[in-house]
Amino acid sequence: MDNEDLRLAVYRGFAETGRAPELPELAERFGVRPETVRGGLRVLAELRHVVLDDEDRVVMAHPFSSIPLGFAVMGTSTLWWGGCAWDSFALAHLLLDEPDVLVSTRCPGCDRAHAWVVRREAPPAGEQVAHFLVPVTRMWDDVVHTCGHQRLFCGERCVDDWLERSGNERGYVMDLATLWRLARGWYAGRLDRGYTRREPATAAAYLRDAGLRGSFWGLPSDPPDAPGAD
Template identity: 25%
Template sequence: MRLNNSSLHYYIMKHIIDKGNAPKVAEMAGVFKVATDEMITALKALQDYHGVVLHPESSEVWVMHPFSCAPTNFWIESDGGSWWGNCAWCALGAAALLDKDLTITTNLGAESRQVTIEIRAGKVMNENLFIHFPIPMIEAWDNVIYTCSTMLVFESESDIESWCERHCMEKGDVQPINKVWEFSKVWYGNHLSPNWMKWSVDEAKEIFARFNLVNLVWDMPSNNSRF
């Protein structure tokens, strides 16, 4: 198997979907028939491309959006397996990739009240929920783990406003869960492709516009670099 960003991304993503965890560096080096140092270099190149997030010391896979390989506030479960999603957006994106009936268990605002989101026959059954996007997309990759940790589920916009006040967080964009579900299907729709490529900023802007995501949170200057 030829080693490049697309093939490496595909191998890791399929492993996570099939087994619920990421392959180890040594395993990937064996599969691609390269030395461990060469595999680590390839993984760091994929990270620079925003295709993976690695543990800073070991270079093992920490996050491959929409999945997390470490515990989070979003637990995804189906008859065929279970996974962690990084955030509300990612959890819905993972559900779209998995393409099966499942549940997403999370805590509203990452606080004490738990909710289980059901997806059945491609539809979100809990329609009266909202997702908050507080971090501007132009800053999303400054600390993508933190960014994901703030994209949470709420029952109302007033709950979001109260939450922002309690936690000294600027209110960002608020979207109904069904809209984010449809958006996530498109955003993550190519993530299991052997020919996967990361969206460019301009491609990302086009997808945002397609779903009428017009809040300043989604605004980015046009360029051809990868989002």
């Protein structure tokens, strides 16, 4: 067993069943001791391929989650937890055997239920907005907290109501089309052998192409070719 075999087993297990493979299950699959699997998972966590809890169980393997963080994503016959707004919309693009997925959640501002059929061809219609609380430079400080605060709201008014009640400062607000563009190709290749994470410059270019701007994303406020852009 090498770490890439282990990474693929975790990701493909999530994709096929909606859940994370357990440590004993992985040990049996590869014919190794559980401690060998535990060590491999810790390496994958250091490389930010997975997120582990205190007992080295897989909590997240973006865009998959083993815990509820506000979203459910339904395919033809499989149900996944959506780790956040970003990851929930991304599943439609990563799971190519699914024609589309149904993403459901509740507005944190007013508790209203929302659902969208998310497809690869075009973003879903809707006036709702996504609010991301934690800026990109701090997203991995506590990734579960970060993902738990990338939510979808009825609109700006519900964002403002939630911020006032929670005492949080405003983060970044985007419409559904921008969220869909952000999610569309971010996780491309994660189910394939040899996947590597983007270098910072490539990631920044992707975020700009999705329509994101400003210091929240570590980007200039204006397009790179605009007069006065940094």
